[in-house]
Amino acid sequence: MLAEILTGLSGLTEGVQFLFTLGGLKNVAMLLIAGVLLYLGVKKEVEPLLLVPIGFGCLLANIPMSELMHQGIDSGARQVFDIIGAPDAAKALMKEDTGFLRLLYNAGIANELFPLLIFIGIGAMTDFGPLLENPRILLFGAAGQCGIFLTLLLALALGFPYLQAVSIAIIGACDGPTAIYVAAQYAPELLGPISVAAYSYMALVPIIQPPIMKALTTHKERTTRMPKVERSVSPNVKLAFPVVVTIVTGLIAPKGLPLMGAIMLGNFMREAGVVARLTKASENEIANIATLFLGIAIGATMGAEAFLKPTTLAIFALGFVAICLDTVVGVLFGKLWYLLSGGKINPLIGAAGISAYPMAARVVQTQGQRYDKHNFLLMHAMGANTGGQIGSVAAAAVMLSVLKGMGLI
Amino acid sequence: MDKWAFGITMMVVGIGGTFLTLAILIWSIQLLKKLFPLSAEDGDKSKQS
Numbered sequence: 001m002l003a004e005i006l007t008g009l010s011g012l013t014e015g016v017q018f019l020f021t022l023g024g025l026k027n028v029a030m031l032l033i034a035g036v037l038l039y040l041g042v043k044k045e046v047e048p049l050l051l052v053p054i055g056f057g058c059l060l061a062n063i064p065m066s067e068l069m070h071q072g073i074d075s076g077a078r079q080v081f082d083i084i085g086a087p088d089a090a091k092a093l094m095k096e097d098t099g100f101l102r103l104l105y106n107a108g109i110a111n112e113l114f115p116l117l118i119f120i121g122i123g124a125m126t127d128f129g130p131l132l133e134n135p136r137i138l139l140f141g142a143a144g145q146c147g148i149f150l151t152l153l154l155a156l157a158l159g160f161p162y163l164q165a166v167s168i169a170i171i172g173a174c175d176g177p178t179a180i181y182v183a184a185q186y187a188p189e190l191l192g193p194i195s196v197a198a199y200s201y202m203a204l205v206p207i208i209q210p211p212i213m214k215a216l217t218t219h220k221e222r223t224t225r226m227p228k229v230e231r232s233v234s235p236n237v238k239l240a241f242p243v244v245v246t247i248v249t250g251l252i253a254p255k256g257l258p259l260m261g262a263i264m265l266g267n268f269m270r271e272a273g274v275v276a277r278l279t280k281a282s283e284n285e286i287a288n289i290a291t292l293f294l295g296i297a298i299g300a301t302m303g304a305e306a307f308l309k310p311t312t313l314a315i316f317a318l319g320f321v322a323i324c325l326d327t328v329v330g331v332l333f334g335k336l337w338y339l340l341s342g343g344k345i346n347p348l349i350g351a352a353g354i355s356a357y358p359m360a361a362r363v364v365q366t367q368g369q370r371y372d373k374h375n376f377l378l379m380h381a382m383g384a385n386t387g388g389q390i391g392s393v394a395a396a397a398v399m400l401s402v403l404k405g406m407g408l409i
Numbered sequence: 410m411d412k413w414a415f416g417i418t419m420m421v422v423g424i425g426g427t428f429l430t431l432a433i434l435i436w437s438i439q440l441l442k443k444l445f446p447l448s449a450e451d452g453d454k455s456k457q458s
Contacts, residue, residue, distance in 0.1 A: 138434060139432070141431060237438070244434070244441065248434055391427060399419065
């Protein structure tokens, strides 16, 4: 009787015992990292909508013996095992259930569903009006993606395999869903660090960009005033725009069509104005539910064995470099445009050509007013910023299509 | 293909492809604006809103 009681009690202490083993120390480290993510999300409000579920997912996945990321046997495999008359050991495996975090991962990360649902919401929230008023500003959205490709070279130099290097470089898109979409397909083993780096650096854009913007521009350039944006776009143009973007980018880079198609579907519903319920659901309920599930599932990929590696540090370093390079190239492109236009374009606008919307546009406005209180760059920066959203997806789409063309995917 | 050939190909085709895609979009927007110019009615609606 005593032996049975002790055996039963041992079941209650397995988790604690494991924490004091060598493997358990890794879990302790990951629990601390989960705590840091939760602290940043809750107390510092660093991308709280993502970092809170990611931090909690990380917490859940790293509690010893929790098995929440356990991959069980699916019903199809059970039937096959029944037909072939599997041995007892295999039948024992069949009784194992899939952990709930694994269910979320399989339901929306492994098949890229959650990032796409979030993209429909982003499209429904985005007003491309400022971009359509001055379409040439879309070129800033291309310049702001150069960090992706330069970082790809750095990642290759550090010895990352091709597809891992591509997935890491996509952090430079400054676009969480795009980074997750690409990493989940081509480097799922790096999904945790890539996602956390992408969202962390997006939140740090107001800290990362201003010193670069100041270092690369003169006072005269920073105080360049741009004319007020005049309204010149009809509702029909706004309605046709998402359809045209979908067709054009789908024809050029079909591998990225799910990303561009999702964002443009949301925007088309917004501009159509006849499906207000669907638009509201996309930007609220659907985006919120997808964000919650995506965050928990991403956090769950941060298991100790997968996360506590030197590659994680390298990914964070490369992600930082990517976003710095995006800003550098964007501002330099702005300087070039300043010269070519005879001083009519404020080069600071170039820093807004990334996908962190509307954060990057606000940074440009703040920096512009820091040197000239009566300089209003916001609408121009918003145009470049929405261009950055399209540019980041276009860059990812082009990359995937080139990879397909090379036969690597 | 060695890694440098891969990286430089991706960079050249990637940056070029992104600029080309967005340049086509700029041209498309300008075409749309010519096809659907802002009417006086649209202007009045925007002032009311």
